[in-house]
Amino acid sequence: MDVNEVPQDEREMSHEAKAKKLMYAVDKDGKYTGVNSVGWEAENLVLKQAWDEIDESLAVTEEKVRKGTLSPIAYFMQKNLMDVALLARYAGKWQWQVKRHFKPAVFKKLSPAELNKYAAVFNITTDQLMNYGKDKQ
Amino acid sequence: MEQKEFIHRQHAHCESGVTSNLLKHEGLNISEPMAFGIGAGLFFGHVPFLKVGGIPATTYRIWPGAIFKRVAKRLDVQIHSERFNDQAKAMKALDDVLATGKPVGVLSSVFYLTYLPEAYRFHFNAHNLVVYGKNGNDYLVSDPVMETPTRIAPADLEKARFAKGLPEPKGFMYYVTGIPSEPAMRTAIQKGIKQMCFFMLSPPFPWFGNNGIFLLAKKLQSYPAKLEPRKAGLYLGNIVRMQEEIGTGGGGFRYLYAAFLQEAGLLLKRDDLLGFSEELTRIGDNWRNFAYSAARILKVRSTDLVSYDELSELLRKCGNDEKALFTKMRKMKWE
Known part of the structure; x- marks a missing residue:
């Protein structure tokens, strides 16, 4: 890739993605040099694709929490880009326990200590965790 | 302080x-390219059954931690x-x-x-x-x-x-x-190149090194028939992300390594290394071409077999060219 071929395609995303990355390219004398790039059409597209996927599936989960078929833990797990295995690791639980806590009926009975633990992992308050989805019903 | x-x-x-x-x-x-080369950072791997976030793992570099450790060892730091x-x-x-x-x-x-x-x-x-x-x-x-x-x-x-x-x-x-008073650059460069060639050409498994590129080409070809369109798109998008989006310097680290070969060639006054650098630059261009074509297919949401066939062909070209280059590099004469 020549220096003047380094793409400068600005990223347009709903998530903050501005960054000038360093690329390696060849100058007019054939020497390698570092060149900053604000983005490339191809990589911008796949980054957006990855986030669209996350946003879409998060919206589906949000809807389920509002309807009362999933607990807020499922929502915040996805919001923090975690899967069950990773959340279980962070919360110090088994995966089957985490999955059980996705059930609203089980979630309601969780002790304050357990709620605190989840809230800390998600970097929110226990109130935010408990009340998520209620205000929007 | x-x-x-x-x-x-x-x-x-x-x-x-x-x-x-x-x-x-x-x-x-x-320099960064020198560290990358001495640390033998260039690699390829595609492990379909190892899934990260539900998507098969693809990598263009050696495992984390290896570069720093190898550079320190080879330069006696x-x-x-x-x-x-x-x-x-x-x-x-x-x-x-x-x-x-x-x-x-x-x-x-x-x-x-x-x-x-x-x-x-x-x-x-x-x-x-x-x-x-x-x-x-x-x-x-x-x-x-x-x-x-x-x-x-x-x-x-x-x-x-x-x-x-x-x-x-x-x-x-x-x-x-x-740090050493007089770093042994020549032997460090030599060891880095030899190790990279070994890791690319020698693994007797389909997932690692040069073999992995051909495995990926084969798998990619089967995506439209085997996967629902959304998933095929996500799998393909992930490959491009690993290659271009994750701090690789472009072309899945190929330009970065080409920069190393050039710097090494100038330092050791070896024309063969300069030639290899130019070759790898062209291979990097082909990787970029693959990424660009992949993104175009994703953009129009096409899952027709022909477009995935063409993508696989682009990958195989990268694989073949790299195999030829690294085979030459492995046979380099060192004093």
Whole structure:
């Protein structure tokens, strides 16, 4: 890739993605040099694709929490880009326990200590965790 | 407190960037491409049954941690590295080294690096950065992929150093304790090149090295028939992300390695290395061409067999060209 071929395609995303990355390219004398790039059409597209996927599936989960078929833990797990295995690791639980806590009926009975633990992992308050989805019903 | 000001330089890739910045601070002038080459950073791997976030794993580089370790060994640089079970101890150990004025390399999860733009903050646990001091409570950070130095709050840095998942950084930190007076560049370069060729050409498994490219080409060809369109798109998108989006310097690290071959060729006055560099640049262009074509297919949401067939052909070309190049490089004569 020549220096003047380094793409400068600005990223347009709903998530903050501005960054000038360093690329390696060849100058007019054939020497390698570092060149900053604000983005490339191809990589911008796949980054957006990855986030669209996350946003879409998060919206589906949000809807389920509002309807009362999933607990807020499922929502915040996805919001923090975690899967069950990773959340279980962070919360110090088994995966089957985490999955059980996705059930609203089980979630309601969780002790304050357990709620605190989840809230800390998600970097929110226990109130935010408990009340998520209620205000929007 | 600070003995010598730490100079932040932006690089394409985190680990080779940190290696270069730490060594330059100690007075050993090693560029990022040189660190990447001596550390034999170039690689390929595609392991369909190893899924990250439900998507088959693809990599264009060697496993994390290898580059710094190999460079230190090959250039006879003394280092100290440490992992921790206790978070408080890990932060205390970092503070103690910083108090002596020494910059420290730290392994972290990008998810908790608050200074990065949101869109890049995934649970990737093998990101390297340099902490070079403190200002009040905040840590001063030189992250090689960033344009300028930055800072981070202690609680965030602690979270990043003790992220969970695969792999777990466990507060891993490292710093340079001594450098050689006369680094043996020639043998270090030679060992780096030989090792890269070995890892690319020798693994008798379909997933690693040059073989992996052909495996990926085969799998890719079967996506439209085997996967629902959305999934096929996500799988393909992920390959392009690993190649272009994750701090590779373009073309899945191929340009970075070509820059190394050129620098090595000039240093050792070897025309063959300069020739190999040019060849790899063209191969890098072909990888970019693959990424561009893939993105075009994703854009129009096409899953027709012909377009995936064509993509596989582009991959096979990259695979064949690299095989020919690395085979030549493996046979290089060294004094």
